Amino acid sequence: MTTMKDVAKLAKVSDATVSRVFSDPDAVSDKTKQIVLDAADELNYELNVLARNLRKMKTEIIMVILPDISNPFFSKIVRGIESVAMENNYKILLGDTKNDLVLEKEYLKNLDQKYADGVISLTARIDSKLIREISEKYNMVLACEYIDEASVPTVSIDNVEGAYKATKHLINLGHKRIAHISGPKNVILSQDRLKGYKKALSDHNIKIDGDLINEGDFGYKSGYKNMSKLLKLDKAPTAVFADSDQMAIGAIKAIKSHGLKVPDDFAVVGFDNIEIASIYEPSLTTVCQPMYEIGVKAMQLLLDILEKKERENIKIKLESKLIIRDSCGYKNN
Amino acid sequence: MTTMKDVAKLAKVSDATVSRVFSDPDAVSDKTKQIVLDAADELNYELNVLARNLRKMKTEIIMVILPDISNPFFSKIVRGIESVAMENNYKILLGDTKNDLVLEKEYLKNLDQKYADGVISLTARIDSKLIREISEKYNMVLACEYIDEASVPTVSIDNVEGAYKATKHLINLGHKRIAHISGPKNVILSQDRLKGYKKALSDHNIKIDGDLINEGDFGYKSGYKNMSKLLKLDKAPTAVFADSDQMAIGAIKAIKSHGLKVPDDFAVVGFDNIEIASIYEPSLTTVCQPMYEIGVKAMQLLLDILEKKERENIKIKLESKLIIRDSCGYKNN
DNA sequence: CTGTTAGCGCATTCAG
């Protein structure tokens, strides 16, 4: 293996100068720079990042913790993160928790060992006290999910508002019995969306019926199962608002199996606007989260924190938007 | 920051002993081990991975290079990789090339800098000579895609055979004019699937018609566009075999827009068996690739290479399977 | 602008 020493010897300069050529080129005269570069080239020299990491006590690696990388919602966010990370010479270490709280904690511990300079977590299901502690000790940004603690920098949409828009849309179309398939109840964003759903109903003088509220897990199957249950109700709903597009699509499948047509007999609204939402038939009316942008902003925020070395208790709220497609039908239709 | 030195001082042992407690516990007596552990605990000591990495000249990080992490096909493979990696204390560094050859090369260069101990590449579009070179110099496994060079360890299915099965299925259902929407032609697996498609036709005395063969890029939109073209042909096809489920779904959408029904008027076969294939309506007949298993095997193979320090020119072939669902109809229907 | 000096925190010899 060739080291800076070797290059220095060949170029007849000190190894400090070689180091400067690679880490702070402007500090070296053009002439010696060229000599060093040539020597490095001749020896096929490559910088050893390991040594630099130790010396600088940083890795230029960001850990991204998420529940499931094969969920398109999360992977889109990751792409946003990666694009900004790359521009700034950071790399992404993947922490797929498989929805496992133990793993979530374990990944967070990697920070202690200096594996990564910071974390972006797309999940926050471990107790919020622990998250706050970690965010105080290390460089951390929470995205999508968030916790009540004021001190953790967060990038997300307003979930109450998003759910409100979705529900109101169904109300405007004339629906009175509107079901809700929520995400896991221990996740705060599910709680918020439930709030938005309830508020929309209340605001329009529709009584909230607990039977119409089911808890899912964001996946296709859970949408199917929960919708099947809802359809068996004595007073079955005529519309459903699901907390993810995948559950919405699962729900549509259940509705079709039940012999009903979407949107003719039943209206469905999803959440997220993942790619398949526009491809599926009927195409899905859904609350669009700017996934890529969430990733971008989260990484930018983390970079700020990394550079200023001070945590800023920033909460960035991005806009969600109701995208109207075919799964609800249209007024006066 | 607390170091081994601090722990050593508190425990009244040498720092070498502290090191042994964490890297080779059996080499230390139970008694001193306990003393050290207690001291470490008291000081909240955490091993500094950076220093260890430099000393051992390894990172326990594997880089995974792929075209697009938000493509469910790749992200499923990543999950397989990660599960094995984790068991063996390796971490995954993400290298999303965005289908960009320049990035593909750039990521590969990270190996030179010792960012990662090895690579698993799910893409091989840069020239094969370079890939062979890299694989000879470093620890590398190719998965899914592969190149002709005999020397690169590879995990994949038999694409010729998979395509053959798909095409033959359509032939068995009575179709004579069978279109093919292929992946990018510069990718060897596309070439292989084209071979399988052609062979199936030839074996059943159906003339190959170049007009029926279109090149796509694996995405939804490209399936839609290519199918739209095919439907405008004077002698339009009655069935299509697409190189990805996403293109197949795009094709179905085009067929429906054209006023035809799937499977009644038109049969469609996809490739991969991603999750949406079974959810979409009509559910998709497709060639199933064992994505998770590909990831698992690829990581296992890489571990072998890493441990034995010798490249083994292994080609692992996994089974593909035709999954029959609703998008082609059924015989005597 | 460049060289000298001194470690970063750990793992590995080699003695004992």
Next chain:
DNA sequence: CTGAATGCGCTAACAG
């Protein structure tokens, strides 16, 4: 089983 000594390859102070 344990300690002392050494250096992985690089960067950062400090002089000059």
